[in-house]
Amino acid sequence: METLRERKKQRTRDALLRTALELFVTQGYEHTTVDEIAARVDVSQRTFFRYFAGKEDAAFFVPRLTEEHYVEAVRRRPPEETPLDALRRSVMDSWDTIEQAIESYVPVELFLRTYKMIEATPALFAARLRRQAETEEEIARIIAEREGVDPDTDPRPRLVVAVFGAVIRVAERHWSVGEDFSTTAIRELTASYLDQVGPALAGNWRAGGTRPHPAAAPSTPA
CATH class of the missing domain: 1.10.357.10 (Tetracycline Repressor, domain 2)
Structure with missing residues (x-):
């Protein structure tokens, strides 16, 4: 059975995750900072890194x-x-x-x-x-x-x-x-x-389903 502390940690992680993804999709991954994500959830940057190794990990x-x-x-x-x-x-x-x-x-x-x-x-x-x-x-x-x-x-x-x-x-x-x-x-x-x-690997792609036999291909004049 989960303890109150474990549930609180899960809520914090989920809030950080959702906030990170919302910022990534609205303003861009490269324009979003860890500090901004943490500030939106009202936690420290250190708290963010308790749950994720970095932005890529969250993404x-x-x-x-x-x-x-x-x-x-x-x-x-x-x-x-x-x-x-x-x-x-x-x-x-x-x-x-x-x-x-x-x-x-x-x-x-x-x-x-x-x-x-x-x-x-x-x-x-x-x-x-x-x-x-x-x-x-x-x-x-x-x-x-x-x-x-x-x-x-x-x-x-x-x-x-x-x-x-x-x-x-x-x-x-x-x-x-x-x-x-x-x-x-x-x-x-x-x-x-x-x-x-x-069909893509083994089928005949050409209209009409015909393909000339290699032996029937015209030879190049000497």
Whole structure:
């Protein structure tokens, strides 16, 4: 059972987090200082650093929660699913449960605006790509363990995770610049993009479905 002191600490952390994100999305990450965040909550700068290592830590607090949520979803998938099915169902099912987890810290609407802010801030976008690479490596090792292969000698776990991750990034990027900035929109867009993976990799893109055989290509005159 939580003590009064623990609840007070959580309230302070949540107030600092929400204030930081609101300032980041309204006036810009680079134009917001730790002193300003702390002053808005009426605490000292030292108190801010008790909860967060810095501004970047605050900016990625909720995204880190969603990453951990997804990784755990992959771990729980039934072993009879193929790797790609396990990844797809993990991300789609996560959208059904992650909102409640986010709401325990900040409003979902603020989280979505924060995501857009991260995409538009070069320093944070670079940090996000680094974090995604680390998460993909963790997931690749989970997939390798599920399938009983060694990821250091078998490239398939990293390949399937890399392809899947690239599709998710494309969907998220298009969603972030669209007009419907909701969780329903990103969920539906993600599903539609994942549906295109097979056809995009193996299908014939040309109108009419015809493609000349390499042997039929005209030779270059001597």
